[in-house]
Amino acid sequence: MNNLRLLLPETVLATLALVIAFADLVVPAKRARVLYHLAWLSAAGVLAWIAFTMGDASTHGVGTLWSVDPFSQFFKLTTLLTCVLCLLLGLDYAELPENQAGTFSALMLLSTAGLMYLVSATDLLLIFVALELVSISSFILAGFERGNPKSNEGSMKYFLFGAFSSAVMVFGISLYFGATGTTHLAASAAAPGPMLILGLVLILLGFGFKASLAPMHFWVPDAYEGAPTPVTTFLSVAPKLATFAALARVFGAIFPLQAYDLTLLFSIMAALTMTIGNFTAMFQTDVKRLLAYSSIAQAGYLLIGLAVGTPLGREGVMLYSFVYVAMNVGAFAVVQAVGSAKGSYDLSAFDGLCKRRLGLSLSLMFCLLSLAGIPPLAGFMGKLYIFSAAVQTGQWWLAVVGVLNSVVSVYYYFAIAHRMFFKEPSDDAAIPVGAYIYGGVAVAVVGVLLFGVNPEPLIAGVRASTQILP
C-alpha cells in the first residue's frame, strides 16, 4: 500500500459519512436537519482542502492502485462542488423524510467519496469497487421517496440495470486479466490483441452505464424522474463527470484510442448519445424527464472531446465538465423549486413563471441557454472548445453532428423558456423558494454568466490541471 496518504481527503470524507450515519441514531428526530448541515460542511471542508492543496506537488503521486494528479484533483473538485450544492438543495426539499436525514446525507457523502476514489483509480479493482460504492449508494438514494411509486420504480430499474452492467464490467475485467495477467491499468503490460480489446470494450460499457452513454442510457429517464430532485441533480452531474474523468484516464492516457482502433467506436457512441438524447427530449412533458434526456445529450457532447483523443479535446472535456456543473445544477434547482411548489413537474407548471418569480425564470433561462450552447454563456465556450478540437483533428463530421444537435436542443430548451415568459400563469398558488435554493441558483448563474463572458480564469485552471500521472 504505497502512498495511501494521497487518498486522505476521500478517506476522511468516507469516515465523516459513517460518523454522520451513526450520529443519526443519537440525534433526536427534531434536530435531524443538523445532519444535513454537518454533511455539506464536511463536503465543503474537503472541497476547500483539495482546492487549497491543488497546486502543491507533494499531494500528487502514484500509489499502488491509485495515482493522485492535477487531473484527478480537478474532477474531485467538480464532484465535491456538486455534492455540496445538492446537499444544500436537499435542505429545501420537503419530500425527504426528516427522520432519515443522517442516512440520506451519509449516502450522498459515501457516493461522493466513491467518485473521488474512482477518478484517482489506476487499477480495475479499485475502479470496480469505487463504482459499486457509488452505484449502491445511488440505488438507495434514487428510491428514497418511499411513498412515491415512481421513485420505487426508478430505483428498481436503476438497480437491475446497474447489476447487469456491473456483470458486464466484471466480465471485461476478467478478460483483461486473462490478457495481461494483472488488473493494473498499464499499457506496457498489454499487447493489443482481440481479447484485450474485447475486455476494454466491456469495461467501456460498464463506464457507459454511469455516464449514461448510448446504448447504456435506458435507465436514466425513469431513475431521474422518480428520484428526489436533489438526488436527480446529483446523479445527472457528479457520477457522469467522474466517469468521464475515469474514461479519460483509461482511454486517453493509458490506452490511447488511436492505438486500439477505438476512435470510431467512441465517435459513433458520441453521435448516437447526442442524437438519441436530443430527439427524445423534444417529446417530454415532464421537466425532470426532459432534463434527463438533455443530460444524456450533454454526455454525448462530452464524449466528442474524448473521441478526439487530443490534449485539446481533453481540456475541452474538463472545461465543459466544470461549466456543466453550474448549468445543470442551476436548472435543476429552479425545477425543484417550481416542482415542489406546484406538486407537479409537468411543463405546464412553468406557465407564466416570470410574473411570479422573475429572478428564478431568468436564472433558469440562462442555464437552459447555456445548456443549448448559445453565446455568450459558459456552455457555448465549452462546446466551442470541444467542437474545435474535433475539427482540428479532422473529425469535422462529429462537430457538424454536434452543432446540428445543439440546434435541435434549442427547440425543447426554448419550450420551457417560452412557457415561463410567454404564457399566463394557470393558478395563483404561491411559489415559495427556500434560501438554500436561492443560494444554489445564485452560484450556478454567476458561474454560467461569468465563465461565458470571461472564461480566462477557468481556461487557466483547466490548463494547469491537465497532467495525468500513469
Added chain:
Amino acid sequence: MIEHAYLIPLIPLAASALMHFGAKEDPHSPAPWIGVVAMAICLGMSLSILSAVASGSVAVPYEHNWPWFSFAASIGGKSFIYDMPVGVLIDGPAAVLLVVVTLVSLMVQIYSIAYMHDDTRYMRYFGFVSFFTASMLGLVVSSNLLVGFMSWELMGLASYLLIGFWFEKDGPTEAQKKAFMTTKLGDSGLYVALLFLFAKVGSFQLTQIHHFYDKGYMPAAAAAAIAIGLLFGAMGKSAQFPLFIWLPDAMEGPTPGSALIHAATMVAAGIFLVSRTYFCFLAAPQVMHAAAWIGCATAFLAAAMALVSYDIKRVLAFSTVSQLGFMMCALGVGGYTAGLFHLTTHAFFKALLFLGAGSVIHSVHTNDLRLMGGLSKKMIVSFFTILAAIAAISGIPFTSGYYSKDMILANIWHSGDRPLFFIMLFTALMTAFYMSRLFILAFWGEARDHEKHHHAHESPFLMTGPLVLLAFLALTSGFMLDRHGLVYKLLPKPTISVMPGEVAREHAPPATLVSATMPAEGGEHAAAPSEAKAEEHAPAHEAAAEHGEHHEGHLPHALHLALPFLVLGSIGFAFFLYKGPDYAAAESLKATFAPVFTVLDRRWYLDDAFDLLVVFCDKVAALAFWIDANVVDRVFVDGWGLLMRIVSEISNLIDALFVDRTVDGFGGLSLDLGVGLRGLVKDGQVQEYLMYVAIAFSLAATLILTR
C-alpha cells in the same frame, strides 16, 4: 470619436437593461425616452465616425483590441497559446452600417412612442428594441468573429422576443418559433464555418483571417466549406431561398418592430456578414456563383408572391425578401459595393414603408388592402412619404433605389451571366409593379370601405416626423452617396492576392479571383507575388480596383437609358390593372390565370413543403419516442426485469429439482452413513474408540512402512 466606438453597442444595451428592469410598466411613463436618447447619442457618434472615415481623417480599417481570454490551439502540429482579444474594427462598411442602424432604430423608437402608447407592455417593448439594436451594433463593430457570432445569436433571441411580442394570439407565437428555428438552422452553418476557420487559421480576428486568406494559405476545399457555412448562416438571417419562409410570418410582431427587423437589424445582418467575410467568398468562386443564383431565386420567387398578396405588411415582407435577394445576387457576382449600397438605401426606404404602413394600419385598423383605398385625402403626410418610398424602391430616376439597383444590375451585366441578368431585370420590373399596386390600392381612387375610411385620420407628429426624415433620405441618400464616387471610397471591395492552395511563389503568375471575375481588367489586377511588392504596388492596385468597379457600376448606355422607361411602363401597367374602384382588369386576369395565382397565393407551396418536413421530423421523433416508451422500456427495462424473473424462476426450479435433491441426497447419505457408523460404534465405549484409532493408525502405518 472612433476610439470610443466600443460604446456604441454598450449604450443601448445599458438603456435596454435600465428600461427592462428599472422602470415600472406604465403607459404614460417617460422611460422610453431613455432608449431614444441613448440611440440619439449613438447616432451622433456614428455620424462623427462616418464623417471622419469619409473625409479620410482616420485611417481605415481602424482596429483596437483588448485582451479577453487565451485559448490553446494547435495548428499544423505546432501548439501555442492564442490570445483571444475582444475589440472593434471600423472600416467603411461598418461606419455606414452604424449610421444606418442607429438612424433607423432612432426613427423606429420615436415613432413607437406614439404607436405603442396604449399597449400594456410598453416598457418591455422598448427594452426589446434597444436590446435588438445593441446586438446588431455589436455585430457591426466587432473585430472578432466569435463576438460577432455572440451578437448574432443574441439578435436571434431578440427577434424571437419581438416577433412574439403579442403572445396572447396564436399567430405571433407560431411566427416567433418559426423565425427562431429557421434562423437557428442557418446559424448551425455559420457555427461550423467558424469552427473550420478556427481550426485552419487559429484565430477569430477578421484582420488575421483576411491576412491568412490573402497569403493563399487556405486550402481550396476548406475555403469552399467555410464559404458554404457562412452563406448558410447568412441565408437564414437574411431570409434567402429556401430559408425565407420565416420573414413573411415575422410581421406578426408590432409594425415598428417589423420595420426594425426588415430594415436595419436582422436581415441586414446576413448581408453584412457576407460582406464582412467577403474574402472567404472570393476564395471560393463556386460558392459565390451559388450565392448569386440563390439571391436571384429569392428575388424572383418573393417578388412573384408579392404580386398577389392583399395584406399590406405581407407585400412589404415579400418585397424585403426580394430586395435581399438583389443584395445577395450582387455580392455573389462580385458587386460588393453595389450590394452594400443597396443595403443602405433599402434600409431607409423599407423602414419608411413599414412605418408608413404602420401609420395606415393605425388609422384604418386593418391590414387588408382591399378595405383601403382613397386614403390620399385623409392622410396627406403618409401619402407623400410612402410615395417617396415607392418611387425609391421601384427605381424612379434620381431616387436612392435608382442608383443602387442600377449598380447591381450593372454588376450582374458585367459578370457576363445573361440569364441571371434578365431574370433580375424582370424582377426589378415586378418590384415596380407590386409596389405601385400596393400604392394604388391603398391611396388611390375612391374609398372602398366607407366605414373605415370615415374613421381614418393622419397620425400624430411623433409618427409623421420620422416618416418625413426617412422620406428625405429615401429620395436623396442615393444621390449623396453616388456623388464623386463616395460609395466606392466608403465601401471598397476587399481583395485577396492569392487564390487558395497556391502559396505565393516568386515567379508563378498568381491567379487572382479578381482576374477570374473580371476578364477585361484581369491584367491590371494581378497581384504582386510577394508581400513587400504588394505593399509597394498598393496605391496603383487600389486605383485600378476603383477604376474597375466604376466601370462595373455602369450599364451599357442604351440599357441605362431604357431602364427608367421599362420601370415606368411597369408602373403604368399596374395603374391600368388596378385603377378602377373594383380593379376589374386585375380580377379578369386573375380568373384567366387562376392556377398561377393559386400557386403564388400558396407561396410556391414552400411553407407546405416545410410543414411536411416538420411533420416528417415529428413522425420520426415520435417513432423514436414510441420506441423508447414501448420497445426500450418494455423490452430492455421491463424485459430485463421479466428475464430476471424467468431466470430466477428457472433457477428456483433447478434449485428445487436438482440442487435441493442433491443437498437432500447428500444429507440423506450422510445421515445413512452416520447411522451405519453409529451402528458400527455400538454404545460409545471408550475402549472401542481407541480400538478404531488403533486400527486406523496401524493401517496408516502399514501403508507408510510397506512403501
